[in-house]
Amino acid sequence: MLNVKVLGSGCANCKRLEQTVKRVAEARQIPIELEHVTDYAEIMKWKILATPGLVVNNKVVSAGRILKDDEVARFLTAPQEN
Amino acid sequence: MHTRAVSPKIDQHPAARAFVLVGLAAVVWLVLYTLIEPFSRWVSFGLMGLDPASHLGEAVAFFVYDVPKILLLLSGMIFLISVVRTFFSPERTRVLLGGKRQGVGNALAAALGIVTPFCSCSAVPLFIGFVESGIPLGVTFSFLIAAPTINEVAVILLYGLFGWKVAALYVASGLVIATIAGYLIGKFKLERYVEDFVWQMQGADGGFVEKLSWPERFERAWDSVKEILRKVWLYVVIGIAIGAGIHGFVPEAALADIMGAKAWWSVPLAVLIGIPLYSNAAGVVPIVGALIGKGASVGTALAFMMSVVGLSLPEMVILRRVLKPRLIAVFIGTVAVAIVITGYLFNFILG
Numbered sequence: 001m002l003n004v005k006v007l008g009s010g011c012a013n014c015k016r017l018e019q020t021v022k023r024v025a026e027a028r029q030i031p032i033e034l035e036h037v038t039d040y041a042e043i044m045k046w047k048i049l050a051t052p053g054l055v056v057n058n059k060v061v062s063a064g065r066i067l068k069d070d071e072v073a074r075f076l077t078a079p080q081e082n
Numbered sequence: 083m084h085t086r087a088v089s090p091k092i093d094q095h096p097a098a099r100a101f102v103l104v105g106l107a108a109v110v111w112l113v114l115y116t117l118i119e120p121f122s123r124w125v126s127f128g129l130m131g132l133d134p135a136s137h138l139g140e141a142v143a144f145f146v147y148d149v150p151k152i153l154l155l156l157s158g159m160i161f162l163i164s165v166v167r168t169f170f171s172p173e174r175t176r177v178l179l180g181g182k183r184q185g186v187g188n189a190l191a192a193a194l195g196i197v198t199p200f201c202s203c204s205a206v207p208l209f210i211g212f213v214e215s216g217i218p219l220g221v222t223f224s225f226l227i228a229a230p231t232i233n234e235v236a237v238i239l240l241y242g243l244f245g246w247k248v249a250a251l252y253v254a255s256g257l258v259i260a261t262i263a264g265y266l267i268g269k270f271k272l273e274r275y276v277e278d279f280v281w282q283m284q285g286a287d288g289g290f291v292e293k294l295s296w297p298e299r300f301e302r303a304w305d306s307v308k309e310i311l312r313k314v315w316l317y318v319v320i321g322i323a324i325g326a327g328i329h330g331f332v333p334e335a336a337l338a339d340i341m342g343a344k345a346w347w348s349v350p351l352a353v354l355i356g357i358p359l360y361s362n363a364a365g366v367v368p369i370v371g372a373l374i375g376k377g378a379s380v381g382t383a384l385a386f387m388m389s390v391v392g393l394s395l396p397e398m399v400i401l402r403r404v405l406k407p408r409l410i411a412v413f414i415g416t417v418a419v420a421i422v423i424t425g426y427l428f429n430f431i432l433g
């Protein structure tokens with residue numbers, strides 16, 4: 001089971017990223033445990049400067065971008081490579 | 083191996099292919115751009131049979147010419163600046179600003195505000211990350227003022243509707259305002275009005291960095307073109323429609339008395355009205371443009387626009403998470419005063 005965190009305090013882009021992650025995981029039947037982190041103190045522990053951030057298995061894979069479906073899919077299917 | 087006859091070299095070099103594609107797109111763009119004027123004349127005076135001298139003819143021609151022109155300009159120039167921006171990131175900007183003092187740091191932060199990709203929804207993590215790594219408060223503010231104010235859509239629209247001089251004037255004044263306002267905020271020593279939890283965080287160095295290839299840069303730039311156009315096209319069309327109406331129907335110099343350079347109170351009033359208003363630049367610029375055409379002075383109009391674009395209620399609500407009310411008030415006040423002074427300056431120089 002992949003642990004996926006979306007970092008961002010409820011801005012529109014953050015919600016969009018969360019939706020994309022859900023959609024991609026469902027479509028490709030990837031089992032994930034999804035968290036949406038909205039507390040700034042918690043977000044800043046990941047050392048990002050722009051939201052939304054995406055964390056897969058405790059590694060930041062993206063910050064400040066609205067990822068497209070295939071990009072998210074790449075992060076979810078090959079997390080071990082990183 | 084012999085079956086792949088069609089330019090195997092290009093197929094094997096994604097970077098070369100990407101450059102060829104972008105080059106072709108540039109040619110198409112140029113052709114379209116030169117066709118806009120004849121096309122708009124044909125539509126308004128040929129196809130619709132309007133009289134070029136009539137109010138309606140003038141308004142329609144203005145609209146049919148400006149809408150495709152602005153949309154084309156936006157797509158081309160957003161693409162270019164987005165490619166440039168792939169070389170910058172908030173992380174990189176933070177490294178560049180590290181160890182800079184007040185003064186030089188403020189000017190550099192303002193300049194980096196133009197090229198660093200930034201969304202005001204990320205203002206809080208950026209603020210915390212900057213302040214935590216030791217960048218002075220005033221320098222951080224210079225960045226936070228410049229980034230939304232000197233926004234690419236605003237500058238491109240100003241260029242498209244009034245030419246490069248007004249666009250350059252806008253960029254220059256944005257830089258000056260961000261530098262000076264940030265410098266002053268730094269001088270006021272307001273660190274105690276930053277929310278306490280910000281200072282309790284630690285180890286903000288390092289962070290997320292990625293390496294991109296040219297095709298990826300182009301792809302991201304194209305994505306942001308689509309993203310921004312999707313957001314602003316309707317504002318552009320409505321804004322230009324209102325602008326076209328004013329252009330065609332409001333008499334020349336109708337606004338000279340209330341928004342002209344002689345009405346000294348018009349600059350602060352325009353800024354005050356602009357602070358709570360929030361619109362993306364796409365909606366404001368065409369209207370402001372039409373006002374200038376009817377006797378409103380450039381300084382007053384630009385001051386209004388900066389106040390609308392650079393100081394916005396939603397951004398203040400976001401920043402309230404890290405700033406105490408007093409600091410927010412100083413922030414708004416300092417920037418507003420700086421904008422007013424710049425407005426007067428333009429009215430003085432250009433009037």
